[in-house]
Amino acid sequence: MNSITSFETLDKAIRLAGGKPTVLEALWDGDTSGWYLYLNIHVIIKKLFTIKKEVKYLGTISVGGDIRLFNGTVPPWPEAELAKEWGKMANEKYGLMFYFPSDKEPDSDCPGWEQRHLAIQCADCAKMVIPTNSPYLPKEICYGCHLKRKFNDKIKNAEPYDDGINMYMVKNEEYNHIGYSSSFDGLPIAVFIDDIVQARREKGLVDIVTIDEPDISIIKEKIEQAIDEKVAIYKSAEFPPDFPEKFKSNIKRHTVEYNGNKFELIERLNEEHSKIDRLVRALEMVDKAISGNYSFKIFFKNGFTYRDDAVLRFVHFAGNGSSSLASIVQQYTVILTETEVRDTVLKMEKAGCLTLDGEIVQTTDVTKKLL
Ligand SMILES: [Zn+2]
Structure with a gap:
């Protein structure tokens, strides 16, 4: 894939395409690593007795998914900003038409320059899209607007939504956030506190369950018991003899200590190791609560x-x-x-x-x- 990384690389690709450029089009496509823009140029090639129209692929603009994942905010789609800037420059230089049907967010349903006559205008956002042929989707709007409408329907119909549980370690007015999960079961410590939590939930609109001593010490015993069972069958992870040397450095390991013994754990790839890791972390958390006189508070929504x-x-x-x-x-x-x-x-x-x-x-x- 040819990468377009600056106006200069775009300009060079346009010149290499040959002929007289008439339309530069920018269209979205996606793969497992995320969305990218691909650019085509429409050119007219004049020979002595013929005039030929051709479409040539120039390359892609891809900033990569990592930046967005780390920001965790609304995707700014830097690719779109770059395409708009370079498209404008190409327009000024060549007098060509810059065609970019979805310049705000990725959409792979937009028509290419030559498919425009097949497109409709989204009734909600006015973007040009090729109408879906799925029997389950509305024909008059784009997919993004379809999702927006569905979400708005949930608000309109007041559909139940209690997702999102937050856990804190608390002393007086000091709140330390120690965990979030969309459901209670997703908290690493859930299995050890389930009975206490269920017994104490009052089922008000906001339920705040507090766990303090002596319950925290009982939880600590349960966690230790679970770790004892796991470390009794602990096996260190060795590379199989035929494991490729070049991948070895990709495998991350770290060592945890429990009761004076050290255990080397492989990260992520070994289920048993991951369990030990989670348990040891839960134990550290509980130890910290006991030594610092903290309680745990868990915030639930109920009837939201x-x-x-x-x-x-x-x-x-x-x-x-x-x-x-x-x-x-x-x-x-x-x-x-x-x-x-x-x-x-x-x-x-x-x-x-x-x-x-x-x-x-x-x-x-x-x-x-x-x-
Ligand atoms: Zn739309």
Whole structure:
């Protein structure tokens, strides 16, 4: 794959294509490592008695997925920004048309320059797309807008949504975040605290379960028992004789200590080693709680909906903890009525997540720990 990394590399590829360039097109495609843009040039080649149109592939613009994964925010799609900049430069230099049907986000359903007549305009975002032939998808909108509509429907219909459990190590007002999981079972320590947690859940809208002594010491015993069972059958991982030398450095190892014994663990590739690793970490956490006089607090949602979640997130993130009722209504206009917004705010006030003072809505400390 030819990489386009600057306007100069693009310009060189255009010149190598030959002929008179008329249209430069940028289209999205994706593979397992993520989305990329590929660029084609439409040229007219004049010979003595003939005029021929040709389309030539120039190369791809790919910034790679890593940057986005680490940012963890809304993808800025730097490829699109680069393509727009270079497309403009190519337009100025050659007078060609720069055709980029999805310049805001990746979409592989957009028509190429010569398929434009087959396309429709998305009813929601006005982008040109080739209509889907799937019987399960709407024909009048693009896939991105379809997902947006589905999500908005969940908000509109107030579908249940209690996902997201946060765990903290707590002393007085000091909260240390030690774990997040979409469900309780996903917490590494869940299996050791399940009975305590189930017995103490009050099933209020926000459930905060506190675990302190003597329960933490009992949990510690259970974890130690589980580690004892695992290390009794511990086997160190040796490379098989035919393991390729060049891959050996890719295999990461680290050593953990338990009861004065050291165990070398392979990262990720060995299920038994991973279990020991998780248990030893859980034990460290529990030891830290015991020696520092900390309790554990686990925050559960109970009876939340997508609508509650959306309103909470809007006030917390977009409004930085404070917002007027009117701006929430404005944000969810078309999806929710003013009454529905007010009812949601009142429900979240009852849950201890929002306060309503006149028209001003604010998040509480509970919200910060819950989201
Ligand atoms: Zn759309």
